[in-house]
Each structure stands twice: as C-alpha cells, then as structure tokens.
Amino acid sequence: MLVRFFYQLRGAGLPVSVTEFLTLLEAMKHGLGGGDVNAFYYLARSTLVKSEAHFDRFDQVFGDYYRGVEKVFGPDSVEVPDEWLRRQAELLLSPEERQRIESLGGFEALMDALKQRLEEQKKRHQGGNRMIGTAGTSPFGAYGFNPEGVRIGQDGSRHRRGAKVWDRREYRNLDDDVQLGTRNIKIALRRLRRFARHGAEEELDLDDTIRSTARQGGLLDIKMVPERHNAIKVLLFLDIGGSMDDHIRLCEEMFSAARSEFKHLEYFYFHNCVYESVWRDNRRRHAARTPTMEVLRTYGRDYKLIFVGDATMSPYEIIYPGGSVEHWNEEPGSVWMQRLLEYYGKAVWLNPEPEQRWDYTPSTGLLRDLLNQRMFPLTIRGLERGMKELM
Amino acid sequence: MTLDRFSGTDRYVATEDLMAAVNAAITLGRPVLIKGEPGTGKTQLAEEVAEALDRPFYEWHIKSTTKAQHGLYEYDAVARLRDSQLGDGRVKDIRNYIVKGRLWEAFESERQPVLLIDEIDKADIEFPNDLLRELDRMEFYVHELKETIQARLRPIVIITSNNEKELPDAFLRRCFFHYIRFPDQETMEQIVEVHYPGLKKTLLAEALRTFFEVREVPGLKKKPSTSELLDWLKLLLAEEIPAEALASDDRRKSLPPMHGALLKNEQDVHLFEQLIFLNRRDAR
Numbered sequence: 001m002l003v004r005f006f007y008q009l010r011g012a013g014l015p016v017s018v019t020e021f022l023t024l025l026e027a028m029k030h031g032l033g034g035g036d037v038n039a040f041y042y043l044a045r046s047t048l049v050k051s052e053a054h055f056d057r058f059d060q061v062f063g064d065y066y067r068g069v070e071k072v073f074g075p076d077s078v079e080v081p082d083e084w085l086r087r088q089a090e091l092l093l094s095p096e097e098r099q100r101i102e103s104l105g106g107f108e109a110l111m112d113a114l115k116q117r118l119e120e121q122k123k124r125h126q127g128g129n130r131m132i133g134t135a136g137t138s139p140f141g142a143y144g145f146n147p148e149g150v151r152i153g154q155d156g157s158r159h160r161r162g163a164k165v166w167d168r169r170e171y172r173n174l175d176d177d178v179q180l181g182t183r184n185i186k187i188a189l190r191r192l193r194r195f196a197r198h199g200a201e202e203e204l205d206l207d208d209t210i211r212s213t214a215r216q217g218g219l220l221d222i223k224m225v226p227e228r229h230n231a232i233k234v235l236l237f238l239d240i241g242g243s244m245d246d247h248i249r250l251c252e253e254m255f256s257a258a259r260s261e262f263k264h265l266e267y268f269y270f271h272n273c274v275y276e277s278v279w280r281d282n283r284r285r286h287a288a289r290t291p292t293m294e295v296l297r298t299y300g301r302d303y304k305l306i307f308v309g310d311a312t313m314s315p316y317e318i319i320y321p322g323g324s325v326e327h328w329n330e331e332p333g334s335v336w337m338q339r340l341l342e343y344y345g346k347a348v349w350l351n352p353e354p355e356q357r358w359d360y361t362p363s364t365g366l367l368r369d370l371l372n373q374r375m376f377p378l379t380i381r382g383l384e385r386g387m388k389e390l391m
Numbered sequence: 392m393t394l395d396r397f398s399g400t401d402r403y404v405a406t407e408d409l410m411a412a413v414n415a416a417i418t419l420g421r422p423v424l425i426k427g428e429p430g431t432g433k434t435q436l437a438e439e440v441a442e443a444l445d446r447p448f449y450e451w452h453i454k455s456t457t458k459a460q461h462g463l464y465e466y467d468a469v470a471r472l473r474d475s476q477l478g479d480g481r482v483k484d485i486r487n488y489i490v491k492g493r494l495w496e497a498f499e500s501e502r503q504p505v506l507l508i509d510e511i512d513k514a515d516i517e518f519p520n521d522l523l524r525e526l527d528r529m530e531f532y533v534h535e536l537k538e539t540i541q542a543r544l545r546p547i548v549i550i551t552s553n554n555e556k557e558l559p560d561a562f563l564r565r566c567f568f569h570y571i572r573f574p575d576q577e578t579m580e581q582i583v584e585v586h587y588p589g590l591k592k593t594l595l596a597e598a599l600r601t602f603f604e605v606r607e608v609p610g611l612k613k614k615p616s617t618s619e620l621l622d623w624l625k626l627l628l629a630e631e632i633p634a635e636a637l638a639s640d641d642r643r644k645s646l647p648p649m650h651g652a653l654l655k656n657e658q659d660v661h662l663f664e665q666l667i668f669l670n671r672r673d674a675r
Contacts (some may be wrong), residue, residue, distance in 0.1 A: 019564050023419065030418050042411035050563035052426060052570035066480070204469065213472065220472050 005065050009048065012061045016048050021048050101342065132330055169253060233264035239309025240269045241280060247352035250309055250378055266299060272313040273333035274340065275324055292336055296343055304390045305347035308378065311364040312353065318366050337370050347371065348386040352378040404581045413440060422526055422548035427571030429553060430616030437507035437549040447500050449617035450507040451493035454515045459521030462494040463531050485535050494525060498542040505547040512555040519562035519579040527565060574617060576603065586621055587628065598624060599638035601647050610662060615625035615653040
C-alpha cells in the first residue's frame with residue numbers, strides 16, 4: 001500500500017526515509033488522515049516532508065499520484081485521440097498574454113466542458129483558443145498555456161499550473177524569497193567562525209577552578225575565563241560601477257549580511273581590478289583614496305580576503321601597465337593582485353555572474369588563475385564553498 | 392490514553408494542515424516541528440494546545456549557549472564545593488546539587504504535559520542530535536545518581552524553529568513537520584476577528600488592504616507579520632483613528648498612521664518616504 005507513492009517521492013529527489021514512511025502507515029492505522037483526500041494530503045506532507053523548500057515538489061508528486069488513483073476509480077476518464085496530441089509546435093506566450101487568459105471555473109467545470117468540447121470537435125486542431133489540440137490557448141490540450149487547464153498527453157508540466165489544494169503550488173517561491181535570501185547569506189557566512197576568548201572574564205572555568213582549589217589544599221578558588229567570541233577578521237574588496245550595476249541588489253545583500261556577521265570587517269571599493277589605490281566612500285572616490293600599500297601595512301596577515309566582483313573587463317586591465325579604464329596605472333593589476341594574495345594567505349573571489357558564463361570572458365579566467373581557482377559564484381552554495389576555503 | 396484532538400481555540404485560528412500535523416504528533420507521541428516567518432504565532436501554538444487540551448505546560452527557551460544537558464539536569468559542583476568548606480550537612484547527598492531541567496520536570500508531570508522547545512535553531516548544530524534519544528525514548532540517564540529517568544507519560548513536544556540553521560536529518564526524521572505559511576486575507580480576517588471581535592468592517596477592510604499593500608512593497612528589509620498587524624490594529628483602536636484616514640487617496644501622500652508598529656527598520660521607513668515623494672511628484 002502506498003509503496004509506489006513512496007518510490008515516486010524518492011524518484012522525485014525528495015529525501016524520504018523508510019522510518020518516515022512507516023510513521024505515516026502507523027498514523028493511518030490510528031485512523032489519522034482518513035476520510036477525505038485533503039486530510040491524507042496534510043498528514044502525508046507533515047510526516048514525509050521536512051523542509052518547506054520541498055513542499056512544492058511534494059505537491060507535484062502527490063498531484064500525479066492522486067490523478068493516477070483517480071483515473072482508476074473515477075467514472076470519467078476521457079479518451080483523446082493520440083494523433084491530435086502529438087507535439088507539433090510550442091506556443092510561447094508573453095507574460096501579458098498569459099495574464100489575459102482567464103480560467104473557466106473549477107476543476108469540475110473544466111472536465112464537463114472538456115467532454116462537451118470533445119463531442120463538438122471533429123478534426124485535428126492546432127493553435128486557436130477553443131478546440132483540443134496542441135499549442136493553443138484553449139484550456140484543453142498540451143503545450144499551450146491556460147492557468148487552469150487540464151493537461152492531456154503531456155510528459156511534464158511546462159508552465160506548472162493546474163487546480164486543487166496541492167495544485168495551487170503555494171510554496172513555489174519559498175526558496176528564493178528575498179527575506180530568506182539575506183538570511184541564507186548570513187547563515188552561509190556564519191560558517192566562517194572561529195571562536196576565541198577576548199574581553200572581560202565572565203565564565204567559570206571549571207577545570208582550572210578544580211586544579212587551583214586542589215593546589216590550595218581544598219580552599220575554593222574560583223577561576224573565570226572570558227566568553228568566546230567570533231574572532232574572524234575579514235577584509236572585503238567590492239567591485240563597483242560598470243558591469244557590476246546589474247548585481248547591485250545581490251551585492252547589497254551580501255554586504256549587509258557580512259556587516260552583521262563579522263565584528264572585524266574592513267571594506268574597500270575598486271573598479272574592475274585592484275590597482276595602487278582603493279577607496280572607502282564612493283562619493284569621494286577621487287578625493288579620498290587609500291593606497292593599497294597602506295591597506296597591506298594596516299591590516300595584518302590574519303585577515304581573510306574576500307573579493308566581490310564580476311571579473312568582467314578587458315584582459316588589458318589586468319595584465320598591462322596603463323590598462324585601467326579610469327587612470328594611468330604604473331603597474332598592471334595582476335601585480336597588485338599578486339601582492340595582496342601573497343600577503344594574505346586566505347583569499348577567495350566571489351563572482352555574481354553565473355558559473356557557466358565564466359568561460360566566455362577571458363578576464364575571468366585570468367583572475368581565476370591568479371587566485372589559484374579560488375573563485376566561487378555568489379550563490380548560497382558558492383558562498384559555503386568559499387567560506388570552507390577560507391577556514 | 393484518551394485521544395485528544397486540537398482544533399484551535401477561541402484565541403487561536405488553526406488551519407486544517409496545522410491541525411493535521413499537531414493531531415498526528417499527539418496521537419503518535421512524537422515531536423512536531425513548527426517553522427515559519429517570525430510573528431506567525433509559532434510559540435503561541437504550544438500555549439494554546441496546552442490550554443485547549445487542559446494540560447500542564449512547560450517551556451524551554453533555547454539560546455545560542457544552551458546545551459542539551461541544560462534541559463535534562465545540571466550538577467552544581469561549585470555549590471557543593473562551597474558547602475563542603477562551610478561544613479554544611481547537605482553535602483552528603485549528591486541529590487541536593489542536581490538541578491532539574493525543563494525536560495526532567497516535564498517527564499515527572501502527573502498528567503501528560505505539553506513541552507515547548509522554543510527556537511531550537513538558535514542553539515549549537517549538535518544540540519538537536521544530543522536530544523535524539525531523549526525525545527525518542529523519552530528517557531535519559533543521570534550519571535551522578537546512576538538512575539534512568541523515564542517520562543511517566545510521553546509529553547506532547549512542540550518544537551519551533553526560525554530557520555537560522557539547518558537541522559540534522561536524523562532529528563527531522565523523528566518529527567512531524569509543519570510550515571506556518573503567511574495567512575491569506577481570509578484567514579487573516581478570522582485571526583483579527585478572534586483578537587478584536589466586532590471591529591468595524593470598514594476599518595478592518597482598509598487596515599488589511601494597507602497591510603497587504605505594505606507587505607507587497609518590493610525591497611522591504613522586514614515585512615510586517617501577523618503579530619505586527621495585531622499591534623497596529625490595537626494602536627488604531629486606541630487612538631480612535633477613523634477608517635477614512637486609511638483610505639487609498641491619503642495613503643499615497645503620507646505614511647500610514649502609526650506606521651511605527653508596521654515598519655520596524657529605519658531603512659524601510661526611508662524607502663516608504665521616497666515612494667511617497669515619487670507619488671506626489673507624479674501626481675503634480
């Protein structure tokens with residue numbers, strides 16, 4: 001019983017374990033989730049799925065499974081001639097058009113209308129917005145778009161819409177919610193923690209107390225140690241302007257998350273590549289610059305170096321003197337990068353561009369080589385990998 | 392053991408899926424893990440379950456420094472050492488220096504208790520793993536006494552998480568899971584009705600519309616949640632602000648009245664002021 005459902009869930013990549021499956025069966029033995037399919041759906045979801053990010057996938061599998069069961073028991077399984085449904089073309093609608101397409105009513109109404117339509121229809125039909133066929137905007141048929149449509153003979157859901165509780169797919173946006181975004185970044189950054197004892201003494205050091213009490217012949221001598229704090233120091237270099245404008249939002253989030261996570265965070269801006277000077281205030285970028293040598297002198301080797309930039313520029317900006325687009329640089333960017341990287345042993349470059357696109361820009365490859373492949377995409381996974389590298 | 396069903400209270404609106412998860416946990420005696428946006432009533436749920444089923448209620452609030460051991464018991468070695476120097480007679484019995492934790496207290500309850508483990512994700516990553524056996528078997532061993540403490544009646548365990556950390560798989564597998572989704576307009580009306588019965592229809596409609604509009608504004612650092620809406624309504628009622636003051640025309644030109652209850656971040660307030668400025672300029 002339900003074994004096929006279990007394997008379908010696993011097949012969809014949901015981490016469902018046997019224990020959880022047995023729990024579900026046990027709950028059903030106690031009479032939970034009986035009666036109607038909604039109750040069963042809620043029970044199964046709370047037993048088998050342990051993350052809201054997986055709710056959506058569960059909804060889809062449940063929908064498929066439920067439809068299969070319905071097909072066996074339901075009275076009205078509609079037979080549609082195969083030939084009509086063979087894929088010929090796909091109609092791509094613009095979002096505005098999609099919005100314009102309205103639903104006909106509930107699932108029941110759709111099924112009724114479908115039966116009627118089938119009787120009216122005589123020929124194979126393609127396009128248009130009323131008859132069954134492919135690539136149209138009628139609620140019936142496949143490869144078209146209607147938010148409440150009935151899917152006939154289509155392998156997978158293309159636009160991922162349909163109707164019922166699990167079909168409402170309310171959890172679709174949960175993983176990429178903006179609020180969760182900043183939070184996710186913070187969690188990823190939190191990997192970069194190294195606790196050390198600093199400041200006022202406020203915790204009891206039990207071992208030391210026992211030792212020193214024993215040494216004093218049993219006279220209680222309480223020893224305290226300072227509480228532990230995150231002692232990681234971070235030096236952040238942010239690329240600003242030009243092609244980075246596309247990534248402002250992501251970088252802002254990253255920056256605000258970093259500010260709240262690290263007590264010792266120093267940050268500087270640069271444009272495209274680091275040269276002999278960087279700046280802290282973008283409004284006074286030409287007036288108040290900090291020589292890179294001074295940065296090297298001020299912040300010790302125990303700082304970890306994080307660059308954030310898209311590494312997209314002309315290769316000349318990295319390898320030739322005078323290659324900078326903003327000023328005449330005596331020494332090429334690569335020399336300055338090397339100086340920084342030699343001094344600070346731990347360094348990573350976080351790139352907001354998707355990883356697949358890195359190979360298309362030679363400058364990205366150049367910087368990646370300079371960093372010994374320590375370039376990571378600015379995604380949660382990339383951040384986690386990067387933080388591991390920095391530890 | 393009688394089978395109890397939780398179906399919300401007169402102060403708490405429970406959705407169908409929430410009830411399914413809580414009732415499954417009650418029936419099978421396994422913990423239920425509740426996640427959701429801050430301010431959607433995760434902590435309150437446990438109180439309401441205890442209230443509705445008339446059970447003793449134990450809360451254990453987790454902090455970043457909390458260890459699993461704190462919930463079981465602590466051995467106060469320093470007090471014993473001090474007493475031994477002062478020649479106190481209590482020193483002879485180690486029991487005098489064992490301080491019971493919340494879990495132990497709940498295990499000793501005469502009637503089946505409700506135990507809330509609040510914000511489990513605040514603690515160290517190992518914390519949930521350290522509680523696996525305790526929550527599974529509802530028993531633990533006290534080394535100092537050489538005794539196993541067993542729960543008289545399996546407590547109804549409700550655990551909340553704010554999603555700050557991933558919880559270990561082994562732990563998740565033993566729980567029922569529920570994610571409190573942000574309530575839709577209909578549920579929200581029910582919630583408000585439960586808290587402020589007989590609120591003027593017009594005021595409620597305007598307030599809810601303003602509230603959902605504020606939530607829709609892109610780029611907000613902290614979206615207002617249910618608890619903020621309820622606080623805001625309380626203020627509106629206390630200040631006797633009429634429904635007309637919330638009407639749409641007014642809102643474009645100024646911040647909603649008492650906005651401090653909804654927007655808790657000066658950057659968000661600033662964002663709103665900028666939007667209003669743009670709207671005014673467009674209107675001209």
